[in-house]
Amino acid sequence: MEGGPALRDVLADLRAAGRPSLSFEISPPRDEDAARLLWDSLRRVEALEPAFVSVTYGAGGSTRDRTVRVAGEVAATTTVPPVAHLTCVSASRAEVRQVVGELVDAGVRSVLALRGDPPGGPGSPWQQHPDGLGTALELVEMLRGMGDLTVGVAAFPNGHPESADADADARVLALKARAGASFAVTQLFFEAARWTELVDRAAGHGCDMPVLPGLMSITSLRQVERFERLSGAPVPAALVARLEDAHRTGGDEAVRRAGVEHTVGLGGELLAAGAPGLHLYTLNRSRAALEVADALGLGAAVPAAS
Numbered sequence: 001m002e003g004g005p006a007l008r009d010v011l012a013d014l015r016a017a018g019r020p021s022l023s024f025e026i027s028p029p030r031d032e033d034a035a036r037l038l039w040d041s042l043r044r045v046e047a048l049e050p051a052f053v054s055v056t057y058g059a060g061g062s063t064r065d066r067t068v069r070v071a072g073e074v075a076a077t078t079t080v081p082p083v084a085h086l087t088c089v090s091a092s093r094a095e096v097r098q099v100v101g102e103l104v105d106a107g108v109r110s111v112l113a114l115r116g117d118p119p120g121g122p123g124s125p126w127q128q129h130p131d132g133l134g135t136a137l138e139l140v141e142m143l144r145g146m147g148d149l150t151v152g153v154a155a156f157p158n159g160h161p162e163s164a165d166a167d168a169d170a171r172v173l174a175l176k177a178r179a180g181a182s183f184a185v186t187q188l189f190f191e192a193a194r195w196t197e198l199v200d201r202a203a204g205h206g207c208d209m210p211v212l213p214g215l216m217s218i219t220s221l222r223q224v225e226r227f228e229r230l231s232g233a234p235v236p237a238a239l240v241a242r243l244e245d246a247h248r249t250g251g252d253e254a255v256r257r258a259g260v261e262h263t264v265g266l267g268g269e270l271l272a273a274g275a276p277g278l279h280l281y282t283l284n285r286s287r288a289a290l291e292v293a294d295a296l297g298l299g300a301a302v303p304a305a306s
Contacts, residue, residue, distance in 0.1 A: 021277030048299030072106025087116030144180030
């Protein structure tokens with residue numbers, strides 16, 4: 001079970017010491033084969049002694065039970081503090097409180113508070129549950145009134161699809177911090193200026209909580225369209241051209257190397273610009289994330305990855 005200091009204190013101590021944090025995202029597995037892949041990856045990640053791993057919550061709350069179970073297993077069987085994603089989608093206030101109670105009972109003390117995508121998927125109208133919450137800000141406020149939880153939130157370097165402008169994203173981020181959020185993790189992005197501009201705008205609204213850049217390497221050309229959906233913005237043309245050139249000269253493995261190299265370069269630029277750490281999305285596969293961490297000297301010694 002997760003013990004020791006609260007995650008918010010761990011992140012604050014690392015920041016005060018000038019040491020960047022390292023964290024990873026995993027997802028509840030769908031079947032036994034996926035579970036074996038996940039736990040193999042998680043054990044490799046654990047060896048780096050990350051500050052935390054986050055466990056995603058499926059669209060519409062579809063993985064609720066698995067999220068609670070996996071986060072509890074991480075708390076009980078590893079040395080890594082889990083952060084469970086939690087959304088407002090299709091859930092009453094009572095149901096949200098029930099999930100939080102289940103997480104706490106499972107030894108999970110940290111939550112990433114998200115509104116979540118509309119039930120109809122990205123781009124469809126948001127539909128609030130009649131007895132539920134309408135925003136991540138409301139969820140943060142509820143969670144901070146439910147005991148000694150560390151609460152994280154999402155940040156949007158490329159802009160939230162429903163925001164009026166970039167400054168609106170910064171204002172909301174500041175409001176989440178004032179409501180009790182201790183840290184933020186960004187959606188995917190591919191240019192360091194996106195992060196620095198968001199953080200600078202948020203600082204203008206009085207927000208100084210750590211905003212962890214969320215990064216993932218594009219390791220195949222087939223992933224470009226998917227990454228555009230996940231990031232909410234086109235993958236930069238220069239990066240696409242670099243990946244296409246790599247494929248022409250060296251095939252799929254060259255694309256994978258080029259994608260990792262871009263993430264290493266981006267991560268280094270972000271750390272030099274003052275990012276408090278990096279959050280690496282894994283898709284439950286550790287190889288690329290471990291290579292990025294190793295190249296940037298983050299975490300403990302990196303184990304061999306398949």
